[in-house]
Amino acid sequence: MTYKELAKRFLDSANISIGDSLKIQKENISYEGILLDRSEDADDGYIVLKLDSGYNLGVDINNASIELIEKGDRPKIGYDSLEIEKDPNKMNISIISTGGTVSSIIDYKTGAVHPAFTADDLLRANPELLDLANYEVKALYNILSENMKPEYWIESANSIVNDILEGSDGVVVAHGTDTMHYTSAALSFILKTPVPIVVTGAQRSSDRPSTDAYLNLFNSVGAAKSEIADVSVCMHAGLDDSTCNLHKGTKVRKMHTSRRDTFRSINSEPIATLKDGKIGDINPHVNYTKRGSNELEVNNDLEYKTALIKSFPGIQNELIDYHIDKGYKGLVLEGTGLGHIPDYMLDSITRAKDENIAIVMSSQCLYGKTNMNVYSTGRKLAHANVISGGDMIPETAYVKLCWTLGQTDNIEEVEKIMKTNIAGELSQKSSLKYFLN
């Protein structure tokens, strides 16, 4: 129970805990209802009641008296397990959940929303999924995606590897949307995969009837069954609940705080569209790896001492110096325009070079390539061994540098890897189509 201090003493005095029916008497009015939990940041002078009508209200306990009507049962959440037989004619798809619930159960008695992680819950809420495949469902974490760490990328990758070794024909990773594209990029570098790995999530939580989780999940399963054996992100293509886009895991970015179609391919186009759990149109201009053409391979060494720094007018050398002093091995700069930082920062950059720290330049424009030959500052940076990130978005460049530094300490080797296309993250040609779509 999160009631504290005043409210806690008040409730304890009548031996009342969450879920109990109670009556609270105030000067002009009394209420009867069930005691609900109160959010942790709320005032301790109030208790929360759910009335018979279903409405909640907060009651100021000052000058109030309280009596217990009936002890409540602890609400039981979840259902009996389902007997689902595997259909040998269907593909086996694994669903790994890292948080960002793909389905929820609402307990209307208390109003609590419980994430549902088991295969049974998932399939009970979305029985149409059974038409598409057999499932293994695993809840790996239950974290908000802003709390994701590089360590978790590795564990997720290992879990995916296990599933593939156990016969999965495709893997769907349910993920919070905030850092989804970091994870998709990380999995792209860590794994060489013979089967599709599809990362998906929801912009509207799954306790709502309007959630986008279902469409995204259904189409992600469709993508996981397909011939496109890339690490990809599958999310709403538009505001309609009709199609999803399948984006390359290294070329995708969350571009809107709240819209369903927040994920966009940057400096690329979606690999394919999905509708009704099936691949619709495949974009002939985007390369992808065919199912089965890769052997499963894991390169899961990462360098955690890697940082992403955004340049801005007025930025000071101390930001770079701090990272050098703290022993960072690699820095990705999110420079302005073609890939610039103020020329007075060359000192710190040179110092970093001397300390054998890899520095990669990306652009806060997001769209287009960096080019450090056009302006003098760029040339000076190139001279100081700043590595051009090409058309990689800053987040992908960051993830790739973590991974690259995990593969080698040799700075020349690092530069070589960073400039080589490993997982579709670098493209040489810039199409007219690669902008704001």
Added chain:
Amino acid sequence: MDWNELGLKMGLEIHQQLNTTSKLFCLCATEFVDEKFDDEIKRNLRPTQSELGQIDRAALQESLRKMRFNYEAHDYHTCLVETDDEPPHNLNKEALDLSMTIATLLNMEMVDEFHTMRKQVIDGSNTGGFQRTGLVATDGYLETPHGKVTIENLCLEEDASKRIVLDSKISKNKSIDDSKEDITDDTNVNINNYTHFRLDRLGIPLVEITTDPSIHHPEQVKEVAHAIGQVLRSTNVKRGLGTIRQDLNVSITKGARCEIKGVQNLDLMPKIVEREVQRQLKLIEIKEELEKRDAKVLDEIHHLNPIFENSSSKIISAAETVKGVVLKGFAGLIGEKVQKGRRFGTEIASYAIKRGVSGIFHTDELPAYGITSEEVEAMKKYLNTGSNDAIIIVAHDEDITISALEEVIKRAKMAFEGVIEETRKSLDDGNTEYMRPLPTSSRMYLETDIPLFKIEKKSIDKIKNNLPELPDVKKERMIKEYNLSEDLANQLVRRLKADDFEVIISKISSYTDSSINSSIDSTTVASVLAYDLKEIKREGHDLTNVTNHKLINIFKLLADSKISKDAISKLIIEISKDTDSNPEIIAKNKNLLVLDESSVQTIIEEIVNKNSSMVEERKMGAMGPLMGMVMKELKGKADGKIVNKILKEEIETLI
């Protein structure tokens, strides 16, 4: 009827739109948009897991089929909040204050802390699949001549999207008449299985006021609705068709609760109640008779095509199939009237209609509609029914026929329970029609995207100290204080002009106090506000420029006798077209200022002289026609009284 003996119980639920600047959880305006929509967004809703219980694929599929929606949105009039693509903004304080004002007028107790809830609504009228609503106050009351009525709850909530019916012939989307709009039923699914909604109404703040079911006389329902209406109209609520929706709950001891939606006309309420009680009594009677007869509904659906092979009934010959069911012991009862013009058969038919048929045939009314007695006899013989039995037949496509007859069987079986809890639609003649089963209790949980909102005692006190006057009280005061006629006072209050009137009158009276010239009577000001402005507006003039300040200046001109009463309307029209100049300059430019007495004198002299023969002939009898000529010439630039005086003098000098 003896209402007490019947155990008549009624409750009212009133939804009123608030006239706030912006919506409840976003900054969009609370006005409807006439322009064509810019965007269409297609969405599906899914029942959430807790509503499913166990996997029932067929039921889920069926419910999903009905949950495809097309939302019409505007680029700038609506925003991402309405499309469910952005979290709600903070609670609209103006709306909360307004609902607290209404609650105070209804003698209610405010909650200490307002919690916004999500109430599951998956008919598509809310893009999120839930309506946001919160409890503002409880435990109020209203006095009526039939006794005190408890006002149970006042909630502040979002209005839903407006349903749109696609008219393929005119190819123009038409919004459903607001009064009937709330009435969504599953037959009305548009082409491509999408139900269409427009987002401009979604999120407009509404108060929902519910009484307890203690209303016990049909006339009292009307009194309560009227009294609540008075309270609402004294505050800043929306006016006009569709801005208020009234639902009525009716039950009698032996019957069941029925919710009657969309009652528009207060005067019709007592009749609706009487008709509903009548219906419930009749259904109870039918139930008792069925028990006596040991009646039974047979489940089998019979194929009857061979019997109607050469039918002259247009409906039957045009249909793919004819099928029927046997109701043992129902003969005569299906034709029983349950309400004026509605038979028990109509009740059964209204269930079948939900499955897409236009109606049913039953043996209580046959032969008719082109069905011959030979066909009826053949059918009875084929189905082996006796004289106590009834047959209901439906003609349509195979699956629709079966599904409609399943509904017939379901409803016929319900007859053994007497009255069924239903949501019914109010019809214009006072009858009601089945819409859907009564919804189960609301499924609600906390809207976590919106902070809890404390209602401090000082804000309650502030509201208590600034309560608006109730319309009736205001009207009485206007009559007494300003010596207005009942009609004028009533018009001012109804047209929301009473406040303007008081502002203008106070300015004018302080002005005329200090002026020696004249005074202006309150009736003149009142009738300009109550009638002339309305008339000018009706002629198509935009009155945005005609501010109180300008009206005050006009009345000052009148007080100074610079214009005549007759010129006021013309001056207002000119002011409405001219934003810059002050009324006096406009009056001067437009030649509306009164002429000084000597100019008037000159004009009158001229006219009298021209018509001297008439004056000689008719003496003072010429007064009338000459007055007309003079006034025509002066065009309102002189006061009638002065004209009258001068003209009289002029005529007198001649005779």
